Amino acid sequence: xxxxxxxxxxxxxxxxxxxxxxxxxxxxxxxxxxxxxxxxxxxxxxxxxxxxxxxxxxxxxxxxxxxxxxxxxxxxxxxxxxxxxxxxxxxxxxxxxxxxxxxxxxxxxxxxxxxxxxxxxxxxxxxxxxxxxxxxxxxxxxxxxxxxxxxxxx
Amino acid sequence: xxxxxxxxxxxxxxxxxxxxxxxxxxxxxxxxxxxxxxxxxxxxxxxxxxxxxxxxxxxxxxxxxxxxxxxxxxxxxxxxxxxxxxxxxxxxxxxxxxxxxxxxxxxxxxxxxxxxxxxxxxxxxxxxxxx
Numbered sequence: 001x002x003x004x005x006x007x008x009x010x011x012x013x014x015x016x017x018x019x020x021x022x023x024x025x026x027x028x029x030x031x032x033x034x035x036x037x038x039x040x041x042x043x044x045x046x047x048x049x050x051x052x053x054x055x056x057x058x059x060x061x062x063x064x065x066x067x068x069x070x071x072x073x074x075x076x077x078x079x080x081x082x083x084x085x086x087x088x089x090x091x092x093x094x095x096x097x098x099x100x101x102x103x104x105x106x107x108x109x110x111x112x113x114x115x116x117x118x119x120x121x122x123x124x125x126x127x128x129x130x131x132x133x134x135x136x137x138x139x140x141x142x143x144x145x146x147x148x149x150x151x152x153x154x
Numbered sequence: 155x156x157x158x159x160x161x162x163x164x165x166x167x168x169x170x171x172x173x174x175x176x177x178x179x180x181x182x183x184x185x186x187x188x189x190x191x192x193x194x195x196x197x198x199x200x201x202x203x204x205x206x207x208x209x210x211x212x213x214x215x216x217x218x219x220x221x222x223x224x225x226x227x228x229x230x231x232x233x234x235x236x237x238x239x240x241x242x243x244x245x246x247x248x249x250x251x252x253x254x255x256x257x258x259x260x261x262x263x264x265x266x267x268x269x270x271x272x273x274x275x276x277x278x279x280x281x282x283x284x285x
Contacts, residue, residue: 071258
C-alpha cells in the first residue's frame with residue numbers, strides 16, 4: 001500500500017464530489033481515508049499506531065518546511081532553486097534510544113538551539129551565501145555574465 | 155564531473171543524522187527533466203488552485219490568470235499531462251507524478267519533493283531491542 005500523496009488526495013476528493021458531497025465533506029472523508037491508509041501500515045495496537053501517526057505527521061511537516069526553505073534560498077547566492085527533485089529515500093527514528101535514555105542521562109540533545117553542530121552549520125551556510133571569498137575570487141565562477149559599464153573621465 | 159559524495163550510492167545521495175543519531179535520513183537530489191521544469195513553471199496558477207482547493211478554499215476555476223501563465227487546468231488534466239511528461243523523460247521518472255509530496259518553492263515552484271520509488275513505507279521506526 002502506498003502513502004496517499006497529492007495526486008491520490010486529489011482523486012479521492014474528485015470521487016467524493018462525484019458522489020454529491022460538498023467540498024467540506026469531501027475533504028473530511030479524504031482525510032479519513034488518508035489516516036486509514038497510514039494506520040493500515042502499522043501492525044501495532046491502536047494507541048501506539050496513533051502516537052506514531054502523530055510523530056510521522058510531525059516529521060512530514062518538518063521535512064516539507066525544510067524543502068520549502070531550501071528551494072526558496074538555494075546554495076547559489078541564496079537564489080531560488082529551479083528544476084530540482086529531492087527524493088526522501090529514508091527517514092528513521094530511533095525511538096528506543098530515546099525511550100531508554102530518558103531515565104538516565106539524556107544521550108540526545110533535543111533542543112536545536114543547543115545542538116552546536118547544526119547551529120554552526122546553519123550559520124555558516126547562511127553567511128557564506130553572498131561574499132564567500134573563494135567563490136568571488138575564482139574569476140570564472142559566475143551565474144551570469146556581468147553587465148556593467150565604466151566610464152573613465154580624464 | 156566531481157566524484158559522488160557518497161560511495162556505493164547513486165549520484166546525489168546524502169546520508170545524514172540529527173541529534174546524535176536519534177533521526178537518520180537519506181535524501182537524493184537530482185535535476186528534473188527539462189520539459190517538466192517548463193510545465194511546472196507555466197502552471198503555477200494551476201498548482202496553487204489545486205492546493206487551495208485541497209485546503210477547502212472553494213473551487214472557483216475562473217480565478218484570474220497571472221501574467222505569462224498558461225491557462226488554468228483542471229486537476230485531473232494537470233496530473234495526466236505531468237505524468238505523460240515524466241513518462242517521456244525516461245524509466246527513472248516513471249510514476250513520479252504519483253510520488254509527488256510537495257512543490258517548491260512557496261509551494262508552487264518548479265521543484266518537487268518525492269517519495270522513494272517502489273517503497274510502501276517511507277519512514278521506519280527502529281524496533282525495540284531492549285523491550
